[in-house]
Amino acid sequence: MTGYTNEARIVQAIDCLVFGFDGETLKILLIKRGFQPEQGKWSLMGGFAKLTESLEQASNRVLKQLTGLDGMYLEQLHTFSDPNRDPLERTISTAYFALIDINKYQQQLNADYHAEWFPLKRMPKLIFDQQEMVEMALKRIRYKAALHPILFELLPGRFTIPQLQTLYESVYNTKIDKRNFSKRVLATGLLIKQGEKDKSGSKRGAFYYHVNMQNYYAKFQAFLNFIPNPTNLIS
Amino acid sequence: MTGYTNEARIVQAIDCLVFGFDGETLKILLIKRGFQPEQGKWSLMGGFAKLTESLEQASNRVLKQLTGLDGMYLEQLHTFSDPNRDPLERTISTAYFALIDINKYQQQLNADYHAEWFPLKRMPKLIFDQQEMVEMALKRIRYKAALHPILFELLPGRFTIPQLQTLYESVYNTKIDKRNFSKRVLATGLLIKQGEKDKSGSKRGAFYYHVNMQNYYAKFQAFLNFIPNPTNLIS
DNA sequence: GTAGAAAGTGTTATTTTTACAATCAATACC
DNA sequence: GGTATTGATTGTAAAAATAACACTTTCTAC
Structure with missing residues (x-):
């Protein structure tokens, strides 16, 4: 037995929606995408799942890289799988949202990513289906926070x-x-x-x-x- | 541009949790798994995502095969990605749950699958992490039904x-x-x-x-x- | 010492929720 | 035909939760 025959194998991505609060308004952390396609555009922090890690592990790994933080609140949001969501290749992306104390966030770590906090009302256009991810995350946060702390x-x-x-x-x-x-x-x-x-x-x-x-x-x-x-x- | 280089490609499965109500108790539809691994064991109805379809399309396709039904209530539950969840090969599975009118379900269509309705209290052991899926689905249904019809x-x-x-x-x-x-x-x-x-x-x-x-x-x-x-x- | 600005605090009216039991409608049986 | 039986249907009152509403306190800055 060497695996399932005749089944497609697909690139599995993760996208992280990092939310923070500056005392005034809810903000989201975006990066300038460092590779093609859509290089240089504002984007969620993301990555790809390795063969030996779960998507939770992948998300934590990516978040650690970006923010320097471990053990933050992280919740799976939704898996986005439109066959055309990524023009370069068919990918499936599972979105996670993180809620962090914006003060703990370590500025220096993300210099490479050109990360910036955006108030949700003044967020730039995002690539692919990421706009939809943000909207869904906001809905989920509102929903959940109405009932849970x-x-x-x-x-x-x-x-x-x-x-x-x-x-x-x-x-x-x-x-x-x-x-x-x-x-x-x-x-x-x-x-x-x-x-x-x-x-x-x-x-x-x-x-x-x-x-x-x-x-x-x-x-x-x-x-x-x-x-x-x-x-x-x-x- | 021919795709992402150096990224893993992974078999993407879907699992469908089909719930029905017989007037007495909540039931789940299980099949006898028709292929290896775990052939012959009770299992959720599942399948694999093709390259050209979304996971929602894949779930609907699989549900149509099993139940003969279209357009049922279907909601994404969660994506399960433990690297060892499937012993045959690394797979990621997105679980969906469906709520159907048990009377509309067409018995003859699923003869091939040896499908059976089980009251949740008398459900057999399921394969892989499907037990966890069922528990999560029940939680979600209870949660959601407390607030939505x-x-x-x-x-x-x-x-x-x-x-x-x-x-x-x-x-x-x-x-x-x-x-x-x-x-x-x-x-x-x-x-x-x-x-x-x-x-x-x-x-x-x-x-x-x-x-x-x-x-x-x-x-x-x-x-x-x-x-x-x-x-x-x-x- | 006084003006200013946000923090802190109580009560009442309204609405929602809960607890609780008798009557009604149709059939089955005599 | 009358009556027993069984589940369907309906209302009210007490309790709890929620919503509306404004003044006093504390500290700083001037």
Whole structure:
């Protein structure tokens, strides 16, 4: 037995959608593609699966190369397989999205890739079907974050409630009442108040919180309903 | 330009998880695998992607072969890529799950495959990583059906509210108060009452309903909250 | 010491959800 | 023909969750 006979063998790619939050708006990390086709165009960071690694391993490898980071939040999004998606050769690409703390991202590592963060509203045109990937990822993030605490992955180890609210408002492109928001997030039991304050945002300063990891893992699978009226928000 | 040089080319498989509902319990359609490796073992229906078709096309082709059905509800589940998942050769498999009306399924077409419906509780051991696929599909169905009306896909064109309730109870392995259930589903505006009754289940008979397709498509993306307290149900 | 600016906090009205049981319709049986 | 049987159908009240809404506090800068 030496393998399946008569079956096609196809180049298997991965594409990584890296999201970060700068305190203002959700951003995506793009690179200038370094090889043909579409060399020099803005693109997602991608790569190809080697024979001996899983697609998860391939994604982590590529992300490590690009960002210097390990062990980030990474979720398989979708596999894109239109026979004509890549003009050079038939490829199938599995897209993964990563949520990272934008501050941990190591600038120097990606100099080779000419990587840049783009606010989603001012994102350049992407190659192939990558535009579709980004749209799907955004949908998925909104969907999932309405029920699960994944957005904490975008924040530094300590953060303030106003920062957290800005993040939710940015992801859902909406305004949330701050009294209700703070009640809601505190009620999850996921936040632990710290002694210190962040003085950068206001004169009074806002207390730092960090995530209660115990509750985080315990509640991750639960439906949390962070977002009021998601029915009206998700498109 | 003749393609990417130095990249691995990999056999791309698809696996189809076909679910049906017989009025009592959720069932999955399995076949006796007709080729090596693992010939003769119970398996999901699968196939390989041809060079010129997308994975969606491949899945539909395979499902048509197996069930004789076209245009069924089909959703990409996940791509499984462990390098050792298939002992014969490195393959990557994208799993799709289908929800069909078990009555439409054409028995004769699949005689070649020795297909059989199994209640999920009495499912035989499957080959490779297919057990994991089934578990993931069940999770996804429970997750999605808590918010979207996908379970209607499992029912015939007309059905009664008690039948619908049995379906939900079977999927979530729970009991739901019938007064609250009927209020809830009728409130969605997805059901249209018909004049006739189904007399098979009781002397009095239960009114048939059918899905309001207009509302169905309109509300499909909305969060519907069919299931009381999903927090306690989803594991 | 005062003006400014964002942080922090409580209550009420409304809506949604849950709990709970009697009546109705049709058949089967006497 | 009458009655027993069986599942279908329907409403209300209590409880919980959500949404609406504005003033006070804290700190800095001037």
